[in-house]
Amino acid sequence: MLWTCAFGLWGLSRQDSVWRDEAATWQAAQRSTAELWHMLANVDVVHGPYYLLMHVLFTCFGAGTTTLRLPSVLATAVAAACVAVIGRRLAGRWAGLAGGMAFGLLPAVQFHLQEGRPYALVTAGAAISTLLLTTVLQRPVRTRHWAAYGTAVLLTGLLNWLSLMILGAHLATLLWTRAERAVLARWVVAAGCGTIGVLPLVVFSQSQSGQVAWIPPLSWHMLIGPAVLLAIGGTGALLDRPRAGRSSATAVGLPLLAVPQLGLLTVSLVQPIFLDRYILYSMMGLALLIGTAVGTAVQAAGPRFPMASRWILPATLAVAVPALLPQSLAKRSPASRVDDVLAIASDVRHLKRPGNAVLFIPSLRRDTKAVTPDAFAGLRDITLAESPEEAGTLKGVETEPDRIRAALLAEQRVLLVTDASPVARPARGARDRMKTAVLNEYFIPVADKQTRGRRVIVYERRSTRR
Incomplete structure (x- = not known):
């Protein structure tokens, strides 16, 4: 836990950057409970319990990157501790220690270790339920x-219902170890009760499935990552020499790695939702199998080289940490995310003038205003009909295209907040196309600042119309 916490606290603020996904958490957490319920009825209900938790934390400790990300650090530390305990029980203390320390080093884990999103908390819940499963075995x-197992499944499912795929991994473990019928029956009851509690969230979230419509269909290159992970995990499993009917690190770790990966790939054939963050908890299986490989090496060397065997884990870490250092540094850089909603706040402060208008393309880029409202003080959001809080959304409701045109033509100076060139997409929707068309025809850009994936352009009215 200390090892993982140290990695989590290192560069926690990411140079005071917050990217668009974390900005959604920030916005939700700062709303009142009534406003939050209103929002969840329209968007992001799948993250509802997490947003409620963050609302409490923001209320108690204030808004900031530490409050935003520290829960993920602590949750990942809990998951690492669970991996260590599971490994120690099933393969010995060296395997447990190596697995727990390897978990925090995995690149995917390091990315979400400092992320103001629910995936680390989901992983902690999955780790606790897996630890409870090994206990009953x-x-x-x-x-x-x-x-306790059923409660862990329920709470984890409420944080993200795709975590229920871990039940497939647990069932594979029970069948592999040839668990008694009484154990299987009780597992079905506990897992079923947890699943039933999550079903209302699953059903209601289907009405908001359009939010994941941007995820691309499954393609062959998306299979490379899972294939590499399964190959590494399979190698660790072979070193464990697993046997059916016996509890082992492989019987727990290999299903934990493979079943969520294969399950999400299968679901993505019907509805494209393949994003590795949805099954971050599968990395526990990989860490457990890596720990098992190190533990096997220590046990093999122990009889002949008792003193040297104790240095296998430190030596492995001494090689792994420097080798992964470029990845570790990259994950803690603002460039590791597609953008930074805070990056242009200072540019807006310097470029704005009292009474200027402000536009957002697309309207979701209004998150910069929501997270840094002081930077936009004095600017008029001329296209906004309903604020995000009033509309129960993250972007608000804008006026009709004709009204947008009329409002723009009445302005002399406009600030446009949009995406920087490398990540910008062509204007979509009638409103955004109207904004772009009027700016191009009647205005000229006089200032242009791009920082960390965000861009602010100042437009002034042309002296003569074309």
Whole structure:
């Protein structure tokens, strides 16, 4: 836990940057409970419990990058500790220690270790439920263990219902270890109760499925990452020499790695949703298998080289940490994210003049205003009909294209907040096309600042119309 926390606290602010996904968390957390409920009825209900948690934390500790990201650091540390305990129980103390320390080093984990989103918390919940599963497999079955397991499944599913795919991994582990029928029956009850509690969220979130319409269909190059992970995990499993009917690190780790990966790939054939963050918890299986490989090496060297065997893990870390240092530094850089909503706040402050108008293309770029409202003080949002809070959305509701045109033609100086050139897309929708057309025909750009994926352009009215 200390090792993972140290990695999490290192560069936690990411040079005071917040990217668009984290800005959604920031906006939701700062709304009142009533405004938040209103928003969840329209968008992001799948993240509702997480937003409510962050609302409480922002209320108690104030808005900031530390409050935004520290829950993910602590949750990842909990997951690392669970991996260590599971590894120690199933493969020995060296395997547990190596697996727990390897978890925080994995590039995917390092990315979400400092992310103001729910995926690290989902991973912690999945880790706790997996730890409880190994408990019931190794000790006399007690009702409280199954109750805790069902509760962990429920809470994790409420944070992100795709975490329910871990139940497939747990079932594979039970079948691999040839669990008794009584154990299987109790698992079905506990897992079923947890799943039933999540079903209302699953059903309601389907009405908002358009929010993931941007995810591209599955293609062959998307299979490379899972294939590499499964190859690495399979190598660690072979070193463990797993046998059916016996609890082992492989019996837990390999399904934990493989089933969510394969499950999400299968679902993506019907509805494209393949994003590795949705199954971040599968990295616990990879860490467990890596730890098992290190533990096997220590055990093999122990009888002949007892003193040297104790240095296998430190030596492995001494090689792994420098080798992954470029990745670690990159993950803590603002450039690791597609943009930074805070980056242009200072540019807006310097470029604006009292009474100027402000435009956003697309309207979701209004998140910069929501996160840094002081930077936009004195600017008039001339296209906004309903604020995001009033509309119960993250971007608000804009007026009709004709009214946008009329409002723009009444202005002399306009600030446009949009995406920087490398990540910008052509204007979509009638409103954005109208904004672009009027600016190009009746205005000329007099200032242009681009920083970390965001851009602010100052337009002034042409002296003569064409």
